[in-house]
Structure formats: C-alpha cells, structure tokens
Amino acid sequence: MEKYQTLLYYCYSTIENAEQFAADHLEFCKSLGLVGRIIVADEGLNGTVSGTREACQAYMDAVHADERFAKTDFKVDEVDEPSFIKMHCRYKPEIVHSGLRDPRVIDPNKETGKHLEPKDFLEMKDREDVVILDVRSNYEHTVGRFKNAVTLDIENFREFPEKIKELEQYKDKKILTYCTGGIKCEKASALLLKEGFNDVYQLHGGIIKYGKEVNGKDFEGQCYVFDNRLTVDVNTVNPSVVSTCRNCGAVTAKMINCANPECNEHFTQCDDCGWEMEGCCSSSCMEHPRKRTYDGTGYYVKVPQPVNVDKISKRKHKNRPAAARES
Template identity: 60%
Template sequence: MDYRVLLYYCYTPLADPDAFREEHHRLCLRLNLLGRIIVAAEGLNGTVSGRTADCEEYMRAVKADPRFAALEFKVEPVAAHTFQKLHVRVKPEIVHSSLHHVRPHEKTGQHLSPQEFKALKDRDDVVVVDVRSDYEYNVGRFKNAVTLDIENFRDFPDRVKRLEEFKDKKILTYCTGGVKCEKASAFLLEQGFENVYQLHGGIIKYGLEEGGEDFDGKCYVFDSRVAVDVNRVNPTVISQCYSCGTPSDRLINCANPHCNAHVALCEACGETLAGACSTTCQEHPDKRPYDGTGLYPKQSNHYNPEQALLSYKAPARPQ
C-alpha cells in the first residue's frame, strides 16, 4: 500500500496561528495531502492522508520546526486517500472543549507508553477511563473501562464528579490518539485527583505497538474508514445492530438526511431498510439512494484547495 494516514497533535504556543495556518496549508498543497488540520494558539492537531513519500516529507518538515520537537506521528498504511478534501482551519482550541484555561504543555497527566499502560490497566488499584464520546466508545473500548456518557468532549468537565469514587486509585485515561487525554488528565489534576495517567499515542499507538490486546470492538476514526481494527490478539465485537440487535460493527449514516443517525447496522438490515435506521426513515421522501456502504461523503468535484487558500479569512479577534 503506497498511501499512509498520519494522526498527530502537539500542544505548543503559536504566537500567530493565522500566519502559521497559511504557511502550513501551502505545505500540504505542495505535498498533495488531504485531511483535516486544526491550528490554534495552543498548538496543532491533524489527520491527513497521502502517498508514502509525501507523508515522509511532511513529517520531516513538521519535525524540523523546534516548536513541534515533541510531536509524534501515528502512521498507518492504507490503500488510497482516506479524505476527499484538505481543510486547514484556525480555531480557538485544537480539540473542542470547555477547558480553555488548561495548558497541557505546562501540566498534564503522566504519559504511559502502550507497554506501560498494558502492564497497569488490570491492577486492582487502577481504573481505566474512556474520555471519548458515546458514539466512539459504543463501537469499541477497553475491557472494564469506565465510560462517562458524553455526547461531546466539551461535556467532560460536568461528568468528572462520577469519578469521585475512584480518587484513591490510579486513573488511566485514553482516547483515539491522545489529544483529548492531555486536557482531560490536566483537568483531573486540577480537580484534586493525584494519580492521573494517560495512554500516550492513544488507542491507535496501542494497537500498533501492543497488538491492541483487550480493546474490544473497533476504534472510531475521523476519516472515510469510520472504524478500524486495532486488536490482533483477542478481538471481539461489542456493538449491536441498531435495528435487529445482532452483533455488528458496521457503522452507517441513516439514509434519511434529516436523521443522518450514525449507528451500527448489519448488512441484512441495511438491505431490508435500504440504508435507513428505521422504517420511518426508509419511507421519508428525501431518503438518499443506498449503495451498500451507508456512507454519504460530501461531493468534492468542484473543490479547489488553492481557491480555499486564497479565499481564507482569518477569524475575527475578540475585542
């Protein structure tokens, strides 16, 4: 496979995010990369795909900047681009949360390598905490992990009180690639939790380095693959078909665009309901044609990344 997917983040101060965004966008265009990149005053967060040689040059260019010396890339081989567009955007945070005051580059939970995480996760004095959203952990999570019933990471601070009973234990947080854990673990320290750790590199790195052992189901990812296998040791399926309840990790978007629910739907129910999550949605007059995948990426035939660069307008600064 001559393509790669790169998943990465780095919390580091950027004095001029707008200028960095334009420079970084040009780099991605030159290397024919596609994906989603977020730039903020607090750092950089992205997932991109491209040919192997282009990805290698991109990694060299990013690491050559002293501000990103600590950045680590999670690299996975793929058959083709996993994105249809390139978006490089400036936002207030590199991961949307309600923790604007938290500065992970100054203080955060102790990083655990995948090997260290594996050695600790089953101990009696440890609790493993999934800081991701419900649609992510419903398709895959570590055995016995505590989930917090959140629809969006910005809800995390309101759920921390549910962990009070574990204050005397070691808290091991994890997420897809590590970026959410940086803020989650820092906030837990702020709230008085003393022994807070995070899986460095997240589920993806754990899968690459430790075979994904004891991660049940699949890992939700934010590209066209939707969910990927990470467990090569003792894999299992934990999600159920939204319609019939049989085990299924086949994620779709409901064919009714007004619903667009992101759920697991087995192939049989997918055919029966023509890609809809229910008979009501199946009968909706605006239902989209079902091609067997249940995925409806936005068409990008007229997308021009160069024009996107030229038409970019920096967000208005607060007065």
Template identity: 60%
Template sequence: MKEDYLVLLYYCYSRIEDPETFREQHHLRCLELNLRGRIIVAEEGLNGTVSGLRADCEQYMAEVKADPRFADTEFKVEAVPDHTFAKMHVRVKPEIVHASLPHIDPTKKTGGYVEPEEFRRILKEQPEDTVILDVRSNYEHMVGKFKNAVTLDIENFRDFPEKVKELEQYKDKKIVTYCTGGIKCEKASAYLLEQGFENVHQLHGGIIKYGIEAEGEDFEGKCYVFDNRVVKDLNKVNPKVISRCYVTNEPCDRMVNCANPHCNIHIPMSEEGAKVYNGCCSKECMENPDVRPYDGTGYYAKDMNGYNPYRGLKRKEAKATNE
C-alpha cells in the same frame, strides 16, 4: 494489496503567535505535498490527521519536526491503500481539541504518560486500585473500547467537564485515561488533576499507538477513526465484537449513518439490518421524502460543492499564475 499511502495522526501543544498566518502557509504546503485531511491550528498548538503518498507524508513529517515549535511531535503512522480523505482543510479554532477548557495548558500540567506495553500489563492484571477511563464520545466507545473500561455518556468531548462529578467515586484510585490519539487525554487528565484527583495518568499516544506497539491486545471491538475508514481493526491478539446492529440486534461493528439526512444517526448496522429499512434506522425514517439512496455502504459522502482547495487563500492567485 499494496499500501503506497500513509495516514498520519498527530498533535503538538506549542505556542503559535499568529495562527492565521501559520494556517495560510501550512495549508499551501499541504497542497504542494498533495496531502488531504483535517488540521486544526490554534494559539495553543497543532492537531491533524492527513493522508498522502508515502514519500509526501515522510517529507511533511520531516518539515513539521524541523520547526522548533513542533520538534517533539509524535506521529502515529499507518499504511493504507489510498487516501483516507477527500479534501484538505486547515482551520483556525480556539482550541486544537474542543474541550471547553481553554485555560488548561498541558505543557504546564497533565497526567503522566503510561506507555503501551505498561498499559497492556495493567489491562492483563486489572489491579483493584486502578481505573481505566475512556474519555471519548458514545458513538466511539459503542463500537470499541478497552476491556473493563469506564465509559462516560457524552456526545462530544466538550461535555467531559460536566461528567467529572460522576468520577468522584474513583478519587482514591489510580486513573489512566485513554482516547484515540492522545490529544483529548492531555486536557482530560489535566482537568482531573485541577479538580483534586491526585493519581492521574494517560495512555501515551492513545489507542492508535497502542495498536501499533502492543498489538491492540484487550481492545474489544473496532477503533473509531475520523476519516473515511470510519472504523479500523486494532486487536491482533484476542479480537471480539462488542457492538450490535441497531435494527437486528445481531453482533455488528459496521458503522453507518441513517439514510434519512434529517436523522443521520451514527450507529452500528449490519448489511442484513440495512436491508430492512433501505439503509434507514426505522420505518419512519425510511418513509421520509428526503431519504438518500442506499448504495450498500451506509456512507454518504458530502457534496464537494465545487470544492476548490485554494479557495480563501491569499496566495492562490499567485500560485495559479505561476502554474
């Protein structure tokens, strides 16, 4: 299959003085380049995942890096057969990753970087004085995580600070955090340092960069991603399935949402398991009058609701006139 598209994952902590104005201009430029995805803008920086044709993505990367504020942005780049998003959203938020830690500034203090090949060596040797810490949410590490990693029972990353007390037992060890693309670790590692942990590091570029540069070795299961793919293969060396179907308990790494929109639980469910309750997680959900028709995928696209990519943009009328 020819892969003419790219998906870009990136972030950069760098001061943006006027996030609203930047958002407006950035959104328009993304539309001009026919990109789709989700971008968060905050005073502390920029965070995004976008997809588009190869040439358009390359132009976008060049323009972002040409801005002195984002010159050090590292893009994780993967080839894909088509867009991995249906829409383009650029939003202003208090933080570029919701951590409930607005006082943490990773440009001033954060955990030292561990490059993918060094991380691969650590995974192989499993030194007793080193802890591999997954800072992602339950539904992410449920379907895939690094071998022998410590995981936390959290529904959202903003819950991370509340869990740090559970890590006190590792204060005398070297801690290496990891997440999908690296952005959560910037604040997670910085917060651990703030809380008195002294030997804190982070996997540079996260799971995605590790998959690109170190073949994903010793990553067990699939990597959860925040686009229409939902999960992606990562390990090219020693892959294995670690999650189990919610209905049948058979090994399964296919992530779906329950067909009952009032439940909508995000879980592993095999094709056979989905047949039991017509895409629902239980008999009770299957009998709900609002249950969504199950089409075999377990993916329920959000209603476009007359989606207009220019809605809300101050310059949309001017652009429409020019066209």
C-alpha cells in the same frame, strides 16, 4: 506493500497568527498532494492526513523541522487507498472541542497526566487499584473499548467536564485515561488533576499506538477513527466484537452515518439492515427529502469550507489602531 499512508497526530504548541497559519498550511498540504482534515488553533495542531508514502514522509519532515512542532508524535497506518477525498485545514478555538480554552486553568504543556507507553499501560491496567477511563464519546466507545473500562454517557468531548462528579468514587484509585490518539487525554487528565484526582495517567499515543506496539490486547471491538475508514482493527491477540446493530440487534462492528443529513448520527448497523433501511437509523429518516444515496459504506463526504484569507485580512485591519489604519 501499500502505496499510501494515513497519519494521525497532534501537538499542543502556541501558534501566533494561527488563522493565517491555517491558510498557508492548507496550501502546503495541497502542494504535497495530501488529503485529510487538520484543525489549527492558537494552542496547536490536530490532524489526520493521507497520501503517498513519499508525501507523508515529506509532511512529517516539514512538521518536525518547525521547532514549535518538533515533539509531534505521528501514528502511521499503511492503507490501500487515501483515507479522505479532499484536503481541508480550518482554524478553530481549540484543537479538540472541550470548552477548556483558558490556559490559566488547563494547559497540557504545564500539567497533565503521567504518560504511559503502551507496554506500561498493558502492565498496569488490570491492577486492583486501577480504573481505566474512556474519555471518548458514546458513538466511539459503543463500537470498541478496553475490557472493564469505565465509559461516560457523552455525545461530545465538551461534555466531559460535567461528568467529573460521577468519577469522584474513584479518587483513591489510579486513573488510566485513554482515547483514540491521546489528544483528549491531555485535557481530560489535566482537568482531573485540577479537580483533586491525585494519581492520573494517560495512554501515550492512544488506542492506535497501543494496537501497533502491544497488538491491542484486551481492546474489545474496533477503534473509531475520523476518516472514511470509520473504524479500524486494533486487537490481534484476543479480538472480539462488542457492538450490535441498532435495528435488528445482530452482532456487527460496522459503523455508519445516517443517510439523513439532518440526523447524520453515528451508529452501528449490519449490512442487511443497511440495505433494507437505505443507510438510515429509522423509518422517519428514510422518508426525509434530503436523504443521501446509500452505497453500502455509510460514509458521506462533507464539503469543506476553505479558510477565507480575505476575511482574516479584513478582521486584522479592523483590529488595528485607527492611526495605523489611516496611514
């Protein structure tokens, strides 16, 4: 039995003083010995954390004990070693960058697509009146996607709203949206409903939960994840590899980051080309003076920027009424 676990989760729930919450939550995670990446926003939490089984259980218990996050659905992976090297927790405007910040326009707590459990998604996905929609970015669906899924040419989820017009041909269909863990579908499906798509669904728990509960049937390739594993297997029923090496065209499921930090592109590259190209996507990147040392993984640790508590305090003081500051 593996000694470690990796938790993937999110929760849309209003957090007051979210910047201070991020600072406090970082210290709490460190006290448990966890490593990972958490985004905190006024609208909720989005995280992947990793640690011992005991630490992960203590973390889940603490999150569920907070009434704001009691509904959080944790996807739990058993792993041989922690999936991160460091722990960081940052405040951002959104827990997933969509550009849809105004809760008067999009609020997943009020309206979103109908949640489909994996077994129901599996039963519905091949019907003639259904369209499966992948709302993830190019580098994610390139390495793995559902059979017959509609994919979008986007580099980042914030581009999704611009693609709505391309989907109008499917307005008379049932739209089944999916993503890695479900978080992007909350806003994507809400936006589709706002734009006049009447029958919109989302895969509850995303690809990760689908793999755990129905063995990932008909998911082709691997699932991109946002930790040092980069991709994980999902399908144990009819697995396949759908991605090819950027450089030679050989079939490969291996995804890396370009060794040139100013490029840092996510792309698929076979082991032979990886060593020959030193983990770079092109010859020009190979010549870059800041090129990182390739160790065969193509994963490079980003140095996290800690939450600046002093800066938060100064900002709050500045925003207080003048009379209060002078007292």
